[in-house]
Amino acid sequence: MTETDTLRERVAVELTRARERTLTLADAVDDHDLVRQHSPLMSPLVWDVAHVGNQEELWLVRDVGRREPVRADIDTMYDAFQHPRADRPALPLLDPTEARAYIRTVRDKALDVLGAEPLAGRRLTTDGFVFGLIVQHEQQHDETMLATHQLRTGPAVLDAPPPPAPDVPVDDRAEVVVPAGAFTMGTSVEPWALDNERPGHTVDLPAYAIDAVPVTNRRYAEFVADGGYDEPRWWTADGWAHRREAGLTMPMHWHGDGTATRFGRRTDLPPDEPVLHVCWYEAAAFAAWAGRRLPTEAEWEKAARWDPATGRSRRYPWGDDDPTARHANLGQRHLRPARVGAYPLGVSPLGVHQLVGDVWEWTATEFTGYPGFTVFPYREYSEVFFDRGYRVLRGGSFGTDPVACRGTFRNWDWPVRRQIFAGFRTARDVA
Structure with a gap:
């Protein structure tokens, strides 16, 4: 089998998985x-179904x-920039039967293209880039669809086994310099x-300290109990205005009694599980209350990728190998974050846990391009979002597929967003 044949096989597998x-x-709902x-x-779930097919058809x-x-x-x-999410239900969308038939037809043609494409000679297709782009796009929309499932009302329709428990408890107040x-x-x-x-x-970067694990439910509950939502000094001016306007008093889906709703089920909140469904303003307020701050994006990535023994940056905290179920909580294998310390094989060389999977982690950094950034293959993927107030999230969540998550992967959202599977960890300067 040639390298091109191996690449085609990988692309076909990833397209099928997505x-x-x-x-x-x-299919989980009617x-x-x-x-x-x-x-x-x-969006309505049926919009996402047809949209991933439309992008596949275009590219x-x-x-x-x-x-x-x-x-x-x-x-x-099905152009996401033409129609805001709130307006999409009024469009003459393909119905569920039409949407399924459409994406099936597109997929058949796309696989024919894959079989004929040399995957070389053009930047768009070299190394299967554009096929990887479409795979990642569909998996990103799948995570969005999963978030929509979390917001729907009615009986539970999704199920998954619980994530692994830690063999050895990890101190959720520990930090790494x-x-x-x-x-x-x-x-x-x-x-x-x-x-x-x-x-x-x-x-x-100067020296800094970063939490060894994401902020847990236990630690965040202390902030809530201490009146953190009632004290403006912990909040940025914009954050305090939003907290008051939105009536925020605790993370989204919490009930205030140690339980939360997850995909239609009311369940206990394990104290040592990463806190989930908090916006950037809440994360920043907790950090201020704790006498700390959110890490910058660069600080997050150095903690995740830098190997002090070699001085180089790894693909993932554990090394260069692709993630497995033993490294991180990814791929919707579970429908919740794992308790801190559950993935010892995923620890970074510096001893930082769960930097990949479980919860997206808010950083202090506003989304913009790196030095030397160039658009490829289209402006609307990244550039149109630069320098507009979006905050960077890193690391992926339990709902992120491994193909759409690596040590360099960047996510971004408005600082008010809570429906995403987001948590955070804190940092501090070291004199």
Whole structure:
């Protein structure tokens, strides 16, 4: 088997995995639930189903394959920049049967293109980049669909086994000191890395300390009990205004009695599980209350990737190998974060736990391009979001697929967002 054949096989496997997940999330509910909007923050699930197919058609069938359009008439309707999420239910969307038939037709054509494409000679297709782009795009929408499931009302329809428990308890107040010095941030060599992860560049940081684990429910409950939501001095001015306007008193889906609703079930909140469904303003307020701050994006990445023994940056905290179920809580294998310390094989060389998986982690950094950034393959993936107030999240969550999560991967959202699977850890300066 040639290298190209091996790459085609990998692409086909990843396309299939993504589609199976999309259909699992869609088939878990009836057509009524598929077409209705569960929150103005989210699209109807059926919109996401057709949208991933439309992107696949645009890039793989029409651009790479130069085939005739399947449904050129729906391009505008499934353009995320043309229609805000709150307005999408009013569009003449493909119904569930039509959406499934459409994505099935597109996939058949895309696989034909994959079989014929040399995967070389053009930047878009070299190393299968555009196929990886589509795989990651679908998996990102699958995580969005999973978040929509968390917001829907009615009986539970999703199930998964619990994540592993830690063999040895880990102190949720422990910290790790990262020594001063330079490291390589971002990447210029990861084949499927997206434009905002590029290029690799040197960043020199002073020494700092970072939490060894994400902030837990236990620690966050202390902030709530101490009146953290009633004391403006812990909050930024914008954060305090938002807290008052939105009436925030605790993380989203908490009930105030040690329980929370998860995918239609009311369950206990393990004290040593990472706190979930907090916005950037809440994370920053907790950090101020604790006498600390949120880490910068560069601090987060150095703690995750820098190997003090070699001085180089790894792909993941544990090394260069792709994630497995023993390294991190990824891929919707579980429907909740794991308790801290549950993945000892995923610890970074410095001793920082669970930097990948479980919860997206808010950072202090506003989303922008790296030095030397260039758009590829289109502005709307990253550049249009630069310098507009979005905050960077790193590390992925239990709902993030491994193909869409690596040590350089960057996510971003508005600082008010809580429906995403986000938590955080804190940091402090070291004199």
